[in-house]
Amino acid sequence: MDHSHGHQMDPGEAYSTSKLGMWLFLGTEIMLFGGLFAAYAIFRSKYPEMFLEQHRELNREMGAINTCILIFSSMTMAIGVTAIQRGKQKLTSIMLLITILCGFAFAGVKYVEYGAKFSHHIYPDTSIFFSLYFMLTGLHMLHVFIGIAILSTMLVLTMKGKFNQKYSTPVELGGLYWHLVDLIWIYLFPLLYLIG
Amino acid sequence: MLMILTAITVSVSYVDVGIFNIIVAMSVASVKATLVALFFMHLKFEDRITWAFAIFPLVLLFLLIGMTILDTFTRIFPV
Numbered sequence: 001m002d003h004s005h006g007h008q009m010d011p012g013e014a015y016s017t018s019k020l021g022m023w024l025f026l027g028t029e030i031m032l033f034g035g036l037f038a039a040y041a042i043f044r045s046k047y048p049e050m051f052l053e054q055h056r057e058l059n060r061e062m063g064a065i066n067t068c069i070l071i072f073s074s075m076t077m078a079i080g081v082t083a084i085q086r087g088k089q090k091l092t093s094i095m096l097l098i099t100i101l102c103g104f105a106f107a108g109v110k111y112v113e114y115g116a117k118f119s120h121h122i123y124p125d126t127s128i129f130f131s132l133y134f135m136l137t138g139l140h141m142l143h144v145f146i147g148i149a150i151l152s153t154m155l156v157l158t159m160k161g162k163f164n165q166k167y168s169t170p171v172e173l174g175g176l177y178w179h180l181v182d183l184i185w186i187y188l189f190p191l192l193y194l195i196g
Numbered sequence: 197m198l199m200i201l202t203a204i205t206v207s208v209s210y211v212d213v214g215i216f217n218i219i220v221a222m223s224v225a226s227v228k229a230t231l232v233a234l235f236f237m238h239l240k241f242e243d244r245i246t247w248a249f250a251i252f253p254l255v256l257l258f259l260l261i262g263m264t265i266l267d268t269f270t271r272i273f274p275v
Binding site: 081189 | 229
């Protein structure tokens with residue numbers, strides 16, 4: 001990367017600094033969802049019966065499938081990062097592609113789920129529970145799309161040969177973002193679908 | 197491993213064990229999250245400062261959720 005200030009940063013330092021910066025950003029993302037989780041905690045404690053009754057409308061099988069899709073995609077992402085750290089560009093491209101396809105698969109399942117809800121006349125303003133449901137999964141879905149965009153950029157750059165064992169930072173950072181998306185879903189799934 | 201944990205959470209959700217449902221679900225979710233963070237996100241092999249950056253938001257999160265709950269449930273006047 002260019003440094004127009006004349007002072008060249010030691011690549012090792014640049015690498016660890018950017019990784020740290022990414023973790024800092026992930027922290028802000030956690031706080032973002034944290035606010036919604038706080039809302040969930042409070043409304044759940046105030047209206048336990050509503051949560052119990054209405055969460056049954058959710059299809060936990062589809063939720064479980066989505067969970068497996070994301071965990072699998074996290075694995076392919078991790079393999080991809082390790083691959084580029086060893087300079088294996090082709091393997092990285094394949095892994096990135098699979099991860100992106102998993103992202104689309106997740107979106108597809110959610111599309112079906114939302115469609116089913118809407119056809120049953122369940123909307124974000126139906127109740128507090130569904131407000132939270134749509135907000136949480138909607139915000140998460142947005143992050144999935146952002147993740148897909150980032151990973152697609154990484155895929156194109158990898159195929160152009162921009163990364164190798166000496167320089168793989170952007171792929172790693174993109175990987176960290178994708179893992180965060182998975183992490184958030186790991187908590188969303190039980191909170192919305194599983195506990196009564 | 198993660199798949200096994202997912203299978204556990206889902207199957208337990210079909211059984212009603214009262215308060216334990218939420219405890220089990222959250223614990224399993226936390227174990228999964230920790231595994232993802234440690235291995236997929238490479239946290240196990242990172243230096244101390246990265247750990248600090250990763251753990252600190254959790255402290256803040258705990259404060260956010262904890263304090264809001266404390267506030268809303270200790271109010272004298274109905275809201």
